[in-house]
Amino acid sequence: MGANKDKKEPCGTVCLKYLLFAFNFFFWLAGGAVMGVGIWTLGVKSDYISLLSSKTYAASAYILVLAGVIVMVTGVLGCCATFREQRKLLLVYFILLLCIFLLEILAGVLAYVYNKQLNEELKQNLRETMTQKYKQSSQEHVTRAVDKLQQEFKCCGSNSSSDWAESAWIRTRDAAGRMVPDSCCKTLTEFCGRRDHPSNIYKVEGGCITQLEKFILDHLKIIGGVGVGIACVQVIGMVFTCYLYKSLKETY
Structure with missing residues (x-):
């Protein structure tokens, strides 16, 4: 299939080419999946990122998006290198596979490390973020994230609804007599936060921190699993590439 046809290709070389082509096809699909997980984290769940002081969670998602894009480009390059029998292209392909492998391992490691420090970070920062930044000027993203958090997970306050007594916003006229934000209410209506009885607002044990x-x-497990899982599959691709490179070198 390449320019050199002076020698008949060994059966092993032909098999390796088709195996590597099949690998690249599935690898390309996997790249789309990896990129999709990263985009989902940054897009659909981006509001919650603003409630975290550390950028590790977002960084691991950005790494997955970058790795996914490179994977899809690399998959196409791998197919071209395989059927054109270009050893230089195969070498470039192998180097890209190695780079992606390292990126995805990095995403997995970041997810694992952040998993260990998440609880302490939330304990130290979430309460202050919710009480001091909610409904404050230039903090609309935090307000949106807090409201979404309390409604989606049916919770109120960082540890409990009583946290809102320390809120900078609750103490102002803008709160209009509310004791908690309206997003704490089981039935969301304007000014429903004026009544903080358990029949009206969410009283979840552990508050929003737990939720x-x-x-x-759970999402870090997905990020880490996808990153490390695809990285392990890439090892197969790198082995196929090395054998094909060696086989083409011996044949031509």
Whole structure:
């Protein structure tokens, strides 16, 4: 299939080419999946990122997006290198595979490390973020994230609804007599936050910290699993590439 046809290709070389082509096709699909997980984290769940002081969670998602894009480009390059029998292209392909492998291992490691420090970070920062930044000027993204958090996970306050007594916003006229934000209410209506009785607002044990921690931990497992899982599959591709490179070198 390449320019050199003076020698008949050994059966092993032909098999390796088709195996590597099949690998690249599935690798290309996997790249789309990796990129999709990263985009989902940054897009659909981006509001919650603003509630975290550390950028590790976002960084691991950005790494997955970058790795996914490179994977898809590399998959196409791998197919071209395989059927054109270009050893230089195969070498470039191998180097790109190695770079992607390292990126995805990095994403997995970041997810694992952040998994260990998440609880302490939330304990130290979430309460202050919710009470001091909610409904403050230039903090609309935090307000949106807090409202979404309390409604989606049916919770109120960082540890409990009583946290809102320390809110900078609750103490102002703008709160209009509310004791908690309206997003704490079981039935969301304007000014429903004026009544903080358990029949009206969410009283979840552990507050929103517990709910947000569980959500992020579950998602970190997805990020880490996808990153490390695809990286392990790439080892197969790198082995196929090395054998094909060696086989073409011996044949031509």
